[in-house]
Amino acid sequence: MILKNKLNLIVSGMILALGQAHAQNFNNNDESYDPSKHVWEYTYQLAEGDPLVFQQWHLQNTGQTAGAANPGKAGIDLNLDFTHRRGIFGQGINIAIIDDGLATYHPDLTANVTQGDTANPNPYLFQYFSAGRNRVDNHGTMVAGIAAASAFNDKGGRGVAPYATLTGANLIGNQANVPSLALAIRSVMDMDGAVHPMNKFTDARVINQSIGYTFSDPTIYNTYRGFFDNISSVQQTAATQSHGGRGAISIKSAGNDHFIGGRWSDREKGELTLVYPNAYALPAYNTSVADPGNANFWNVTVSALNANGTLANYSSGGSAVLLAAPAGEYGDHSPAIVTTDLPKWCKDQAQNQCEYPVYTNGMNGTSAAAPALSGATALIMSANHQLSWRDVKHLMITTATQVHADSEARMIADFEAIPSWQVNGAGLAFHNDYGFGLVNVDAAVEKALQTGPILPALKIREYDVATTSDTTIDDDFSATDSVHTQTESLTIEGVQVRLNLDHERLGDLSVELISPSNTRSVLLHAGTDLEGSKFENTLLLSNHFYGESAKGDWTLRIIDTNAKDSWSERTYDVPSGTFNDNSIVNLPQRADKFQSNNTQPGNLTGWSIRFYGH
Template sequence: MNNKLNIVTAGLLLALGQASAQTFDNSVQEYDPTKHVWEYTYKLADGDPLVVHQWHLQNTGQSAGAITPGVAGIDLNLDFTHRRGILGQGINIAVIDDGLATYHPDLAPNVVQGNTPNPNPYIYQYESRGRLSIDDHGTKVAGIAAAAAYNGQGGRGVAPNATLTGVNYIGKESNINSRTLAIRSVMDMDGAVQPMNKLTDARVINQSIGYSFSDASIYGDYRAFFDDIDAVTKRAVTESHGGRGAMAVKSAGNSHYIGGRWLDRDNGLLTLIYPNGYALPAYDASIADPTNANFWNLTVSALNAKGNLAAYSTGGSAVLLTAPAGEWGRYSPATVTTALPKWCTDATETQCEEPMYAFNMNGTSAAAPALSGAVALIMSANHQLSWRDVRHLMITTATKVDADAKPRMIGDYEAIPSWQVNGAGHAFHYDYGFGLVNVDAAVEKALQTGPILGDLQIKSYDVPVKADAFIYDGDFTGTESVHTQTDDLTVEAVRVHLSLDHERLGDLSVELISPSNTRSVILTAGTDIEGNKFNDNVILSNHFYGESAKGDWKLRIIDTNAKDSWSERVYDLGTGKFVEGSKAVIPQRGDKVQPNNTKPGQLTGWSITFYGH
């Protein structure tokens, strides 16, 4: 009965939302016939008092309670989409997390739980890994994606008329013990209704969760575990909703550095510590978390309100897009969203707080639901589009951010290039993927098109490796292995399985170079990875989207000696950028010293998989 009432309530809100969506202030800009519709800026409709602080929806340069403001225009660009009354209607977003507060007044109207078990979060404070915790993460995530709009309280979600399903997978009172079971649950894979088409089956699966492994052997040792997640995600993404599929959105991770300390707390200057001598990222999205290297996941990095990569955000060639998330909220804006309506420090509920809303949500955990909401808006604009069509629209309309980003160097070697235009004309960056999702542009194109991409093709090849494929210390020419692709297809992504022996894996830079001469750094040197071999480890690159697969694909491995020392670099939270000239080399911590390899490494095997059409 409650589910039916919630569906009816959501329907009523849809009607109210569409009415409110027409009350925008149109006087901001005069009509310019040379502009596209998505290049205009409209004031967001009134009706939610905190929306003025939600810079991820519309960044006017507000501070959202922080000492320094954001930069106008660094947002999802969704104002015209909301004005049209496209608010995510008909799209269900599943939040796989620590449960969500279904009783929150800004979430309750949109909850359609169906048969998925979702106990409300554990509201009592408890100790976890040495910290006092409450299970409010999923509630914050859900509010970013789909908090209700025009109800006179709080803020609003990116897709405020989408529906929500919650799963308590990581909370104290979790009742689902694996990600595969969580995905199966929200897609009703084990139920009587097939194919997966019910209202409560997710069209968007939000995963603000993940791993940060430093042990290189994890994937090889637990390959069946990761392959099971891969297979279940594939089924959910490809077989649901009459073949149109679902979008699985995954946070890239928050492991850009391995430690930090305040240089100047009063002025927001934070010294970040890196496990290499060049202030290169501590972790790579694919290697740290093999589920990021899962083609069926859309991996997203985090952007701050200034338009730069958030200080904590993991990057890598597996990142497809970036989305707003912010910093920690004191010196630079964080994300404003829903919080637990009530949480207590004791089981008797005598010492409780009722925060309702939070101004300090950040992390790639916040970027994922921002993107999930964006996906819901595009899908609701045109329900016939497949999950791959929606990806295509977001890739081809994304906004280049941090456009003057400089390459990060090891001497004369570009360890992480600046923005690169691939052979299909799409700009890509290791940190940002194809850029910041542009909702208005993607929705405009969605309204004017039918299905876009042809049938998905997957082609895999084992590549013969020479017996003398040695990786020599400090040799920047690297060792190469070539796969000649004779069958053609238009690439959507490329995945490499890599096996090699090397005594200090963190020295290695791994590149994949396409027939169009696009150089994708699929693993940057200097990561905090440990062990002495890759055992079929997976790495995904989205860099080649739209290119032809036909021709020679070169795998190049370079031993850079990046781990002979550590480094630190000063990050200015007020500007959202690193302080120029602040990089300094420091000794490795005693218990983390990794001696240089005493003999050359060796490439022992690799395979390549093309996903495309």
């Protein structure tokens, strides 16, 4: 038995090898040993002790099927094997699951659940009817298992950080006990009226949000600005004033809004036809505009990878994505995620009609990617407790693995609507689908063990930008530019733009920001399912410029691409995780969603820019 509660901290600068019974020494006399390789470039077998762990491809992808008809691609995983072999399992880190509650009595969760000052709610276990379908509140339980299910107990699988502790907050369940996201965050951080010290073992250092919104009206942020700003303010407090200033990090799912509709074109083969609200099969939604929470700097927004190492067919993308994490497809033609499920749920209060799933191999969505990243974050934090949330974020960015390296730019005729991988002015590769890439736990942990605090104090600078009188947006691919000259030196960690404009068909617009280093970040790609006729203080975030210098000219560029005169569909091959060649077919706009082209030029009415950095 491993006494995981005896030690909760990793003393600065050295590792306390908790779990040595499961350690594996690498034999440097072996013929395969190469001293020029980094430790994270080797593959170590995961220790036994959990019967389902060898189907958990997100932990170690060996090409297993996880119950699907087709395998994944070996190596597409979190690369955490050496970290676990070192005995780093998330000790001393609490992960808050803000969701529909979690089954605190699950045999693979109960040992890690901590009450703290906030009671952990049990989910409502009885089947109920909502939004036209029968539902069961098992989402938070599946999420929690990905992040921190127990290890070495001969039950089920294991979490990414199996010695981290868990706190649940029921925000979206049938019997929710917190009325808002801001209050849920306050509860898991033990904030009261004044800011609490928030340094206890039971206060979250990782706040998982496998939740979100999908809005087609870009004025929604301004309409509910107080609501969204309150969430941002609470997250800022958690990030800057908790755990002795080291802070808590908020992880958020990007959204599952890549397409506007879909159908099986060949279910047996696993061919899925996806429908898009534009003529070029460009994604239906953008992370920042569809969900203002993704444009919040205090969130780390994560997209979803399938087991083949490409973007899962449903996953949203955009410049607000920071990293990618494994989530899978649907579990039939291609692997989904193996995790905990409700140990019991019943259709009746008398509990005469009950099911006992306990585990599932069908969890997916960016809801699954978020806890994978939350667990990874907990591992890095537990390797070196000195590191701040920004230090950990920095390590994940600078060690991430570039996936889908041969991906191609997405085009509207000759116009590059969404670039492929681009190297920014700081030498970091970025992609709107994947951010800086797939989190690489072993590489980040190795660096965490060799360093102390990394980044100096955070600076935030905001500027209103004066627009010229000639700010019309013409319907001819010509660029409407507005320039802000930044005189203060700052190393960038994130850039926000607050945008105001008028236009009769917003889905035609491409909004770009070009840095002094000539890095072009697409803040909003053309062809989205936007409705209305204006942007009103609409918030857009780009992580693309991380590490660049802010000093110099920043150009906001708006282009009317005329992308929406027809819709399109495209065939996605689920087993391979790729789109079929030459499968784009144009469709007429759906009658109830028809948008005629603008009859007048649009107009940029104002914008501001905010820099986060050091």
